[in-house]
Amino acid sequence: EVQLVxxxxxxxxxxxxxxxxxxxxxxxxxxxxxxxxxQAPGNEREGLSCITPLDEVLYNxxxxxxxFTIFRDTAKNTVYLHMNNLKPEDTALYYCxxxxxxxxxxxxxxxxxxQGTQVTVAS
Numbered sequence: 001e002v003q004l005v006x007x008x009x010x011x012x013x014x015x016x017x018x019x020x021x022x023x024x025x026x027x028x029x030x031x032x033x034x035x036x037x038x039q040a041p042g043n044e045r046e047g048l049s050c051i052t053p054l055d056e057v058l059y060n061x062x063x064x065x066x067x068f069t070i071f072r073d074t075a076k077n078t079v080y081l082h083m084n085n086l087k088p089e090d091t092a093l094y095y096c097x098x099x100x101x102x103x104x105x106x107x108x109x110x111x112x113x114x115q116g117t118q119v120t121v122a123s
Contacts, residue, residue: 002026002112004034004096009117012086020081020117022096029053029072033099034079035110036070038092038119045095047105051079058103086121094119 008020022034035050049070050058057070069082079096094117097110104110 002098004098004112004114006094006096006114006117009094009119011120011122013122014087016086016121017082017084018086018119020083020094020096020119022079022081022114024077024079024098027098029074029077029079031100033101033103034072035097035099035103035105036068036079036081037095037097037105037107037110038090039095039116040092043092045107046092047107048094049081050099050103050105052103056103058105060105083119086119088121088123090119090121092119093117 003025005023030053033052036048037045039045047060051070067084072079096114098112099110
């Protein structure tokens with residue numbers, strides 16, 4: 001079965017860094033685009049970044065502002081999101097998702113989702 005499992009979230013001070021992981025199973029990671037999204041309570045899901053099987057990347061610079069980097073380790077079937085200079089407004093549940101097509105940063109384009117990993121950034 002197709003499965004995506006996020007990990008790496010936690011509590012971090014403002015200005016700190018985290019590396020989130022998205023481990024995929026049930027499909028070839030080089031056959032799909034993987035996106036990172038987040039959702040804070042009461043807010044809509046926000047697209048952050050996406051990576052294609054050819055390692056083309058897409059960022060929502062309105063949110064990322066040069067702070068995040070997406071990359072993959074195909075041998076580990078894992079896509080990562082490294083986040084620097086975290087701010088309290090980055091506090092949210094972070095999801096990865098799969099799209100069988102080109103990259104996008106809009107949630108409706110993605111059909112398979114993980115359960116999320118919580119990121120909390122202290123003031």
